[in-house]
Amino acid sequence: MKQLLQQLINGLSLGSIYALIALGYTMVYGIINLINFAHGEIYMVGAYVGFALTTFFDLGFFPSLIASMLVCSLLGMLIEKIAYKPIRNSTRIAALITAISVSLFLQYTMVYFVKPDTRTFPEVLTNKKLSFFNGSILLDVKNIYIVLITVILMVALQYIVHKTKIGKAMRAVSIDKEAAQLMGINADQVISFTFAIGSALAGAAGVLVGVYYNTINPLMGVAPGLKAFVAAVLGGIGIIPGAVFGGFFLGMTETMVSAYGGSIFKDAVAFGILILVLLIKPNGLLGKATREKV
């Protein structure tokens, strides 16, 4: 029973990370119909920036988190301007291949410069464990931090998307770009902004992971990137609550499979879910069916 509770908490943390990354995928797809393969790498850069700030500049946790989010949002906007804008009118295959190339570029440039060894994050968060029920359950404070920060970020995102002008513009552009432009919305700006927010969230996830697991390496974005993408598809790609739902669902499922099934299969879980979703309900659990007009 206590194992179960422990696993639930782990699942929640993992789910938070996936959800944060998945949000970036879903928002970008919703607005320009592109699977941003490089998104996992932004998460990785976030972790490294956090690492650099805490290790070399002795910054505390929260300042590093904010700074990393800022750097990542700038990186995201840069990538969009340089790599994705030129191919905005190309076919889907061309866009996908371009995204893959950006992803590979970031991964291996990082490997080239910082070497593929893992680095260790310094202990920036207190390594405290709270005990419940007379010591039978140990709750790592870091878990609380992760979930709490994730929730705060998501509330902030909800606020931006639904209660600000730019949020409304984002929603408009994702429904119909041309119509939005006709209404006076600067689609380019809105797209940049979307990338900025999505990347900031991924950056935050990177720092959180670095702090929680203490190790980072240049290829750390590949697996979580793919899995977060699965989460976004699971919930319904392009739908923001879908990404959150998908992220937590995947995190929970993966943790449970790992704990009770066998950790060798936990990576296969994500892909298994992906295939199932694509075959049964390709528009995701929260998505609506779309139809090609003939």
Next chain:
Amino acid sequence: MKRFNRKNIIAIVGLIIFYFLINFLINMGIIDSYLQLNIVIIGINIILAVSLNLVTGFTGQFSLGHAAFMSIGAYTSAILTAKLGQPFILSIMLSGIAAALAGIFIGVPTLRLKGDYLAIATLGFGEIIRILALNIDYIGGAIGFNDIPQYTNWTWIFIFTVTTVMLIHNFNKSYHGRACAAIREDEIAAEAMGVNTTYYKVLAFAMGAFFAGIAGALYANYFYFIKPDSFGFMKSIDILVIVVFGGMGSIAGSILGAIVLSIISSFLQNIPELRMVIYSLILFGIMVYRPTGLIGNQRLRTHKKKKEAKLNVGVESKESI
């Protein structure tokens, strides 16, 4: 159209001469083992690229899991030759068939999907196969499969590379090939014109898998050691880069691309991370500046733009992509 016109005869004679020339150079020791290694790699890459091109470039079905079929072929051949002592020709054929069966099995459910979704699904299947291979002890799991008899030589490479190119070329220039091209161009119209699109998509997919399986067998029986991670997403990307670089839908492009990129790769062998950085830049450059690749027709870039232009010519109503 005759079977043996002048062009064909020149090509056949040329190929025969080429075969014996290389054979001679190898026997004389002029082509050393390092060059032989590269020739084998180029041959295998040609087979991989041309087979992926059939699926992705020619039939328009975006597959990111091609390396998984190579993997199935490699392991099948390894088992047949190393553990069951079968002759090479039999094992190569069975490897191709095993991969083709996998292609049908994976293709039937996934080829209902389109574009991005299909790409991701194939990627997913590719990863699942890799993870499965990692966990099967009979074939060595993560440690890999060692001591595979080294049967692959210039003759085998030559025969299978030429055969692959010829068969796929013949396929393309037939009704069946045209049906696949029609599917790429406009699946709904193809269906309306009597093309059984499901059948042809799975057929192309299975054919591509078949040849990838053969490439895998040639690979396994040359490098005598294989492990699951050699056939992951990265390998699929490698093959895709060749196809895109050479020009999607062009067999000649895939051949040229395989040769050029294999050569570039071997020069960059000592700096593997830089190789990937350069590869990614090549890929990016092509997508932005020359999406049609080395040899290809103007298909990729202006596709969407043209559709939008047509919509303004008094033809009513929107068509969503």
Next chain:
Amino acid sequence: MSVLKVRNLSKNFGGINAVTDVSLDIEAGEIIGLIGPNGAGKTTFFNLLTGIYTPSSGEIAYNLNHKVTTKDLKPHKITHYGISRTFQNIRLFQNMSVMDNVLIGFHNGLKYGVASALFRLPSYFKSEKDTYEEASQLLDRFNLLDKKDELAKNLPYGDQRRLEIARALAAKPKLLLLDEPAAGMNPKETKELTELIHWIREAFELTIILIEHDMSLVMNICERIFVFDYGNLVANGTPNEIQQNEKVIKAYLGEEAAKC
């Protein structure tokens, strides 16, 4: 002899009733017009006839090359039964040549399998030669033979429309559906189209249904007209009857009739 019987055909997409309870009969050799405002369900009706959509309820019975009642046949199968079509927004195979576009249509001439194609068996050569000749003849009758190696996307608009019709005819249909064949055409081209349609009906022994907004074409060429509005079949009759039908005039013909 009736070639098409539709009974109580309906199609809804989640809350939207695209086609509601449509019943009609079409006799061999007729040229039928399908008119109605945008969104009235005309193209949806075509899509139902060709199997692209499955009916939500109702029945379609064809009596063409074969007698067949179908609810769940795939489009390519339905084509084999003798029905062929063109599309509202020309759907040619853009990067294939004119000849290749038409060759696709000749699936009926498919007399060799994949193995024969791969290994260039004799049946491949014979079948390709025969089909090529048939396709050339067809293109010639449509005045497109001299452009046979051009890519479809490089053809002028009028040629593209004709090519689409030629391609549809390659399948040797008994029933031809034309979806807005005159869209984007000037009066001269429309007149040529009118002649073309008359000619193919005779030469290829067809029954033709066409969706059109160009009233001069419709009134000129159609022997009977069905009027759709909001998914319902609201009127049918000869051009004269339709022109005087109050419901129709109110719904839509009003301005058009005035223009002519």
